[in-house]
Amino acid sequence: MKYGNKAFANLFLLIAFFLFIGTFLINISSIWIYILQRASEAALIGGIADWFAVTALFKHPFNLRIPHTNIIENNKERLINTVSNMVNDTWLGKNFLGAEINKIDFYGIIIKIIEKDKYNKKIRFYSRKYLIKFLKYVKTDKFNKFVNGKIGEALDENLSERIVNGITLFVKGGDFDKTYGILAGYIKNYAAKYETKDITKKIIELSSLEIMNSIKISGKRLINDNFDNAIINLCDFANITIDKNESSLKKQIREVIEKYKDDSVIKKIFIFVARETNVLDVELLSNEIIAKIKNFINEIRNDPLNDIRLNIKDYALSILDNLDEEVKHQVLNNIETIIHKNSDNLRDYLLSYLDKASGKRFIKNRLLSFIKSDGNNIMSQFNEPIKNGLMTAGLNTVKAIIENNKSYILNKNLFKEKFDYGISLIRDEISEKSGEINSFFRRNTVYAMKLNHSIIGKLVKRYLESLDHKKLVGQIESKIGNDLQYIRINGALVGSIVGILIALIGLFLKSVR
Template sequence: MRRAATGMLVLMAAIFLWSGRYLDVHPAWGYIHAFAEAAMVGGLADWFAVTALFRRPLGLPIPHTAIIPENKDRIADTMAVFLRENFLIPQVVARRMREMNLAGAIGTYLADPGEEAGGRIRAGAGEMLVEVLESLDPERLGTQVRAGLASAIERLEVAPLLGQILDAMIADGRHRPIIDSIIRWAGLVLEDNEDMVRAMIHARANALLRFTGLDERLANSVLDGLYKLLAEVLVDPDHPLRAKIEEGLVDLARGLRDDPEMRARIERTKADILANPAVAEWWQGVWERVRRKLIAMLRGEGGEDAGKLLASLTEMGEALRDDPRLQLQVNRFARRTAVGIATRYGDNIVRLVSETVRRWDAQTITDRIEGAVGRDLQFIRMNGTLVGGLVGLTIHFLASVL
């Protein structure tokens, strides 16, 4: 395009020189001469303007030329500010995300990804993930994942969270099945340890009770009383002992939330568990099994498990596609996540753009911008040549008439 625009300028210069020899032959040659002369002026002016954007025309130190190289840093800051103010503002991100049904689109793809394209995408993504899982050092990767989880758990204060969960369970009545399970477990423990209970009673009975055999009857009475108590607590939802257990759970939830000493004990216990080498070894084994299972499933070697995974993904896709309430929740979560990223990391993204452009040398940024818009700029030169010629033709006509 640069050669075409320059060729048009050279053509106008040739017409100007050629037509100048025939001005006395016929008045029409004057119009051709005026058109070519003005076209040269317009073409040269636009060549100067276009060239001055990217470099100094003919290498001359003319003021206000080589605009882009000379203002590279200001352009970088302007691009960054434009990106921040038009794309990374939380309100803009929220509005854009509100117009998208991300959950519906994901659900449609998962439910029916398409025979050919979907298969290629899944195969390519699966192979890439397999290569990543195999190329990375399993022990090092597992250690990094464990360290990340441990760091996240260390920052998380567990006691208040447990207290809130326990409060919510009590408020909804979901603690009652747990109490029932505890009572049944207590009954089984008592049944498995009857001999130990009898031995304890015999050991504490005096000689008269043992001589008369009343210690055995006492042991039977104690065991029967305990079994009866557990049965009554299990079948009676209003039993006083059950109320005491619930009261204890309420006190436990309150302590987990509000008692600094209890919260400190929970945090110390959490730290001891995380620091235990046995936990690290257990996690390493879990991670290695998960990694191998993932590789086998992605390679199609998972057999029934792979089929279950695909079926689960399809069911999840159908739920996302067909359930408006689920879509609303997922879209809301995605919107809040995007807004949170824009709020927390928007300045970092802007700084990254600005610093990247600032690090480019002047020739690099000039070549990239000229490569992006240079074609249209050469059209400006062509249009300037034609418009200049038409203006010159009009002026020559008016001068002839007047």
């Protein structure tokens, strides 16, 4: 606040006071004295009233706790909230700031910075300074650990999966067709020169495990799919065979009984007595035995859960799981013989199949299926060697690039030349995309402003809350105190003018009366 205005307001009030007192002390009957008396009286009243109003904003007048005085301190919290909200929502609202940001020429600012020589020199100086430090840092183990660490972090994120995905994309892409053509040509040239007998033997040697597994799987599938029909047919065959050979079976039963009788004298006597007393009827016994056998067979035939039927199936499956080496060897030899006999035809067919679209499509689909099912498992076995190899190659590449370009840093003139060339490229690039640059910076600045706009009000509020009453009043007085003193001066002036008018009106009314 300008203290001169306050002193002038106090002086004006003091003059009004002395004039008011003086007009009462001077015992002169004069119209002018009367008018001066009324003017000074009104000026004194107006000045004191405005002084009270202005003072009541900041403190209690005469230190008397009169209601509705010391307004700023009593309403500090509401004042702070009002000011912070006004600044945040009105004075510096989102729409206003957004409009102002969109007027900023970011492109022009960047160009001015680039084109100013003093900025260029500083940027060039510090760029070269820190690049030279970087060259020294490159030679340390710390740099090696840093680069390897960064490469390792990048490679640790599903390396196997990314390699498999890359191979999958390659196989699905157009480049695979070219690679396939090269591989197919190589295979055809190789197959044309190679002895079919050797190829057959190689196939059997390399694929023996897969062949036997395929035989086991196919055999089990065949048993599972056809066992019920096979067991039914077998049981039907057994029943038919029994019916056709019933007389022969009865004969065998009689022979068994006779053999049993001839084993000892006691058995002979027992059989004789049984026959003579009709306890043992050989014909009836034979029919009963044959009927029991057929019932037993029919139970196996008709009940899928029959224990013997299930045991037969389990036994058949177990044979495939427990093939001895001799059987395996015999099977593989037979397959080798079959392949060898048909090797020429098979080779011609495979070579022609490679040239067909269907062949390429089949191989491509099989390869994709293999990659999908086993790719990650296979690649995970090579994770560490691949990772270590890539880390070494990456570090060596980085160092080679730095080594090849360090002369441009160490040589001051070369560095200036390359730096100026780079700045020129940047300037040209910026010039071509001035609209895009302005749009980019404006859009992102407005976005950042809107995202953090509430901070404005919070900062204002936090600052005002940090001020005690004395500092807050002092800052308000320093900003608006000068205008408030003019209110006091204007109050006294207006009061004196009103006093003169009242005096004139009073004199006029007296003269009329």
